[in-house]
Amino acid sequence: xxxxxxxxSTRPVLRVNLKTLKQNYMSLQKLVGKKTKVAASVxxxxxxxxxxxxxxxxxxxxxxxxxxxxxxxGKIVREAVGDNASIYVLNGPAPRDLTLFFGSQLKPVISxxxxxxxxxxxxxxxxxxxxxxxxxxxxxxxxxxxxxEFEKLVTNKKLFDRLKVxxxxxxxxxxxxxxxxxxREQLQKFRKxxxxxxxxxxxxxxxxxxYLGDAYHFQLVRPxxxxxxxxATDDPSQExxxxxxxxxxxxxxxxxxxxxxxxxxxxxxxxxxEMLIAIVGAGYADGIPVIWSSSDEGAxxxxxxxxxxxxxxxxxxxxxxxxxxxxxxxxxxxxxWAEFLGDNLESDAHAAKTxxxxxxxxxxxxxxxxxx
Ligand SMILES: *Cc1c(COP(=O)(O)O)cnc(C)c1O
Numbered sequence: 001x002x003x004x005x006x007x008x009s010t011r012p013v014l015r016v017n018l019k020t021l022k023q024n025y026m027s028l029q030k031l032v033g034k035k036t037k038v039a040a041s042v043x044x045x046x047x048x049x050x051x052x053x054x055x056x057x058x059x060x061x062x063x064x065x066x067x068x069x070x071x072x073x074g075k076i077v078r079e080a081v082g083d084n085a086s087i088y089v090l091n092g093p094a095p096r097d098l099t100l101f102f103g104s105q106l107k108p109v110i111s112x113x114x115x116x117x118x119x120x121x122x123x124x125x126x127x128x129x130x131x132x133x134x135x136x137x138x139x140x141x142x143x144x145x146x147x148x149e150f151e152k153l154v155t156n157k158k159l160f161d162r163l164k165v166x167x168x169x170x171x172x173x174x175x176x177x178x179x180x181x182x183x184r185e186q187l188q189k190f191r192k193x194x195x196x197x198x199x200x201x202x203x204x205x206x207x208x209x210x211y212l213g214d215a216y217h218f219q220l221v222r223p224x225x226x227x228x229x230x231x232a233t234d235d236p237s238q239e240x241x242x243x244x245x246x247x248x249x250x251x252x253x254x255x256x257x258x259x260x261x262x263x264x265x266x267x268x269x270x271x272x273x274e275m276l277i278a279i280v281g282a283g284y285a286d287g288i289p290v291i292w293s294s295s296d297e298g299a300x301x302x303x304x305x306x307x308x309x310x311x312x313x314x315x316x317x318x319x320x321x322x323x324x325x326x327x328x329x330x331x332x333x334x335x336x337w338a339e340f341l342g343d344n345l346e347s348d349a350h351a352a353k354t355x356x357x358x359x360x361x362x363x364x365x366x367x368x369x370x371x372x
Contacts, residue, residue, distance in 0.1 A: 008335040012282035012367045013248040016049050018057045019372075020244045024227050025061040027240040032210060036217040039065035039203065041224030042077055043090065048287075048363040049228055049245060053371050055080035058227070067109075067222055071097035074106040088133050088167065090143070093119045101130060109133040110163060111143040113152055120162040133167035136193045138186040140173040154196050168199045169222070175208035176233045183212055207232035211239065230356035231346050246342035247363060249282030249303070249321065251332050263322055264314030269294055275326040278305070280338045283319040287363040288340065289352040290316050299324075301351050303338040306330060310338070 029038045040063050046054035051073060055066060059081040066087045068074045071094070074087045081087075086107060092115045093101060093108035100106060101122075107130045110116050123129035134153070137144030145153060153160060170190045174180035187204070194202050201219030207226035209216050211233050226232050229244035257263060257271035280303070284290050292301025292312050299311030303323055310323045325332055341348055341359065349356045 005335055009250055009368075010252060010281045012250070012286045013337075013370045014049070014363050014367045015246045015248055015370050015372060016053070017244050017372055018053065020229065020242050021049075021054065021057055021227060022061045024229060024241040024244065025058055025063060028210060028221070028223055028226060029062070031240055032217050032221055033214075035219070037065065037201070037220050038063065039067060039220050039222045040227055041067045041206065041222050043067060043069040043073055043224070044361045045073070045076075047224060047228050047230075047357065048360045050369045050371075051076050052080040053369070054227075059085060065220060067224075071100035071104075071106055075100050075104045078104040078106070086131075086167075090135075092143075093122065095122070098122055102126060105130050107131050107133060107166070109135050109143075109169070110165075111135045111137075111145060113145075113149045116153060116159060116163060120159055123162070123164075129164065131164045131166040133169055134163070134165050134197065134199070136168065136170045136190065138170045138189040138193070139182065140171050140186075142171070144170060150193060160197075165197065165199050167201060167203065167220070168194050168197055169203045170194075172204065172206065172209045172212075172216075175206060175212060175216075178212060178233070178235065183209075183216075187216060211235075225357055225360075228360060229345065230360065236346070243341075243343050243345060245345070245360065247282065247287060247340040247367065248337040249280035249286075249288075249340065251278045251334055251336045251338065252281050252320070253279045253334070254325075254332065255279065265317055266315060269314040269322075275324060276328075276331065277313065278310075278323045278325045278332050278336075278338065280321050280323060281319065282340070282367070283317045283321055285318045285364050286367050287359065288316050288321050289354070289359070289362070291352050292316055292321075301348070302344070303340050304342065304344065305332060305336065305338045309344075 040058045045051045055077045064085045069091050088107045090109050135144040174182045203220035205216045205221045207223040226241045255277040257275050261271045263269040293315045294313050301312040302309045313322050313324045
């Protein structure tokens with residue numbers, strides 16, 4: 001094996017730059033100013049980066065409020081950050097998760113009267129039940145109290161007191177587009193509705209919302225994608241965050257193709273001239289989208305090797321992807337690393353007809369997370 005070298009691996013790696021993650025947190029904190037605290041959205045395993053290490057790192061940067069989707073995610077974050085932080089569960093309470101809520105002091109985000117009654121009931125006999133948050137719907141029509149139910153909550157003081165609400169939030173629908181009049185509509189509604197509850201802090205903005213300006217910040221903001229280096233708005237030039245993640249795939253084998261040779265499943269690519277192909281160890285099971293396979297019109301997806309963009313050729317398969325390395329100055333060596341995402345996260349997402357969020361959360365569990 002020695003000719004393969006001691007660092008040779010056949011397993012793809014997600015390289016997460018924790019220093020840049022921390023810098024992104026601090027840049028956002030600087031952007032919103034002292035009167036607003038930056039919380040972190042760490043749901044879906046911190047967008048695929050690994051909730052434990054991300055949670056710890058952000059805690060180290062000063063973050064004391066975290067948002068997850070489910071109680072199971074909350075437990076992992078609690079273990080990472082310790083007791084001196086709030087962890088809110090966006091999807092709300094559920095009977096089968098009560099042990100997690102109480103055991104890890106997770107705060108449910110309550111979005112309906114059904115949830116309000118369920119939580120009030122569940123905490124009745126509990127000595128020190130966690131606080132909770134109220135989510136007001138202001139037009140997204142996803143989670144959150146709709147108008148009629150919010151009226152019921154506001155006028156039922158007894159129920160409201162039992163919820164021990166320590167945070168009120170809402171969520172924007174069109175924040176990436178600064179020119180959308182819907183942003184202001186939602187803002188006005190949030191101001192009006194939240195003022196009817198005697199609770200602070202308020203939070204309203206995800207990453208994109210932060211770039212809508214001070215009026216959208218309140219006491220707390222809840223970025224996710226901006227922390228992880230993804231572009232959040234229609235105007236990247238205004239954004240302060242830097243790339244954090246690269247998906248690295250090792251070169252496993254090199255192939256010379258002669259004119260007429262076919263490549264990969266279904267022989268979708270046929271060489272028109274002599275060329276050099278690198279087979280790298282990452283496929284759709286690792287988060288390389290099948291839609292990056294080359295088409296009759298040419299390449300769709302790319303990787304970076306020797307700082308050059310190299311096209312994907314043929315069909316992306318489960319564990320492997322073929323790269324055209326004919327044009328590189330140096331012939332790649334076995335064990336060299338091809339990079340996906342990184343500085344090209346946005347164009348990679350565009351090529352896959354998807355969004356940066358989905359590329360990140362689709363990184364497979366087989367991919368080793370490496371923190372630098
Ligand atoms: C996911 C989520 C966020 C973070 O969104 P980004 O666009 O990644 O910043 C904030 N708030 C809520 C309610 C969310 O579901």
